[in-house]
Amino acid sequence: MISLYLDEHIPAAVARGLKRREVDILTTQDAENSGKSDSEQLAFTRQTGRVLVTFDNDYLVLADKGREHSGIFYCAASIIHQ
Secondary structure, three states: OOOEEEOOOOOHHHHHHHHHOOOOEEEOOOOOOOOOOHHHHHHHHHHHOOEEEEOOOHHHHHHHOOOOOOOEEEOOHHHHOO
16 A cells, blocks of 8 residues: 655645545644655655655656655646646
8 A cells, every 4th residue: 555645735625535535644734744845855755655745846856856755646736726
Protein backbone atom coordinates (compact mmCIF):
# COMPACT_ATOMS: atom_id res chain seq x y z
CA MET A 1 0.00 0.00 0.00
CA ILE A 2 1.20 3.50 -0.78
CA SER A 3 1.35 6.01 2.07
CA LEU A 4 0.52 9.56 0.98
CA TYR A 5 1.51 12.96 2.34
CA LEU A 6 -0.81 15.75 1.23
CA ASP A 7 0.72 19.17 0.65
CA GLU A 8 -0.89 22.01 2.57
CA HIS A 9 -2.72 23.25 -0.55
CA ILE A 10 -4.64 20.01 -1.11
CA PRO A 11 -8.26 20.68 -0.07
CA ALA A 12 -9.44 19.17 3.20
CA ALA A 13 -12.33 17.54 1.32
CA VAL A 14 -9.82 15.46 -0.64
CA ALA A 15 -8.17 14.32 2.59
CA ARG A 16 -11.54 13.41 4.10
CA GLY A 17 -12.56 11.47 1.00
CA LEU A 18 -9.32 9.49 0.95
CA LYS A 19 -9.59 8.73 4.67
CA ARG A 20 -13.16 7.45 4.18
CA ARG A 21 -11.75 5.07 1.58
CA GLU A 22 -9.13 3.93 4.09
CA VAL A 23 -6.20 5.34 2.11
CA ASP A 24 -3.11 5.85 4.28
CA ILE A 25 -2.73 9.63 4.25
CA LEU A 26 -1.11 12.25 6.40
CA THR A 27 -1.74 15.94 5.78
CA THR A 28 0.84 18.66 6.20
CA GLN A 29 -1.41 20.15 8.85
CA ASP A 30 -1.73 16.87 10.79
CA ALA A 31 2.06 16.49 10.72
CA GLU A 32 2.38 20.08 12.01
CA ASN A 33 4.56 20.94 9.00
CA SER A 34 2.56 23.89 7.65
CA GLY A 35 4.81 26.70 6.47
CA LYS A 36 7.95 24.57 6.25
CA SER A 37 10.10 24.89 3.13
CA ASP A 38 9.72 22.61 0.13
CA SER A 39 13.11 21.06 0.96
CA GLU A 40 11.95 20.32 4.51
CA GLN A 41 8.72 18.80 3.19
CA LEU A 42 10.63 16.49 0.84
CA ALA A 43 12.97 15.49 3.67
CA PHE A 44 9.91 14.60 5.74
CA THR A 45 8.55 12.39 2.95
CA ARG A 46 11.89 10.61 2.72
CA GLN A 47 12.02 10.05 6.48
CA THR A 48 8.46 8.71 6.63
CA GLY A 49 8.39 6.84 3.31
CA ARG A 50 5.36 8.78 2.08
CA VAL A 51 4.60 9.97 -1.45
CA LEU A 52 3.95 13.71 -1.71
CA VAL A 53 0.66 14.78 -3.34
CA THR A 54 0.88 18.38 -4.54
CA PHE A 55 -0.25 21.09 -6.97
CA ASP A 56 3.13 22.85 -6.52
CA ASN A 57 5.47 22.35 -9.48
CA ASP A 58 8.40 23.66 -7.40
CA TYR A 59 8.72 20.10 -6.09
CA LEU A 60 9.27 18.86 -9.65
CA VAL A 61 12.09 21.36 -10.03
CA LEU A 62 13.71 20.12 -6.81
CA ALA A 63 13.35 16.50 -7.94
CA ASP A 64 14.87 17.38 -11.32
CA LYS A 65 17.84 18.89 -9.47
CA GLY A 66 18.39 15.57 -7.70
CA ARG A 67 16.61 16.21 -4.40
CA GLU A 68 15.80 12.84 -2.87
CA HIS A 69 12.19 11.98 -2.09
CA SER A 70 9.85 8.99 -1.75
CA GLY A 71 7.79 9.94 -4.79
CA ILE A 72 5.73 12.87 -6.01
CA PHE A 73 2.17 12.83 -7.33
CA TYR A 74 1.76 16.16 -9.12
CA CYS A 75 -1.43 17.59 -10.59
CA ALA A 76 -1.75 21.09 -12.04
CA ALA A 77 -4.23 23.03 -9.89
CA SER A 78 -5.94 24.40 -13.01
CA ILE A 79 -7.21 20.89 -13.79
CA ILE A 80 -8.90 20.69 -10.39
CA HIS A 81 -10.52 24.12 -10.57
CA GLN A 82 -12.18 23.76 -14.02
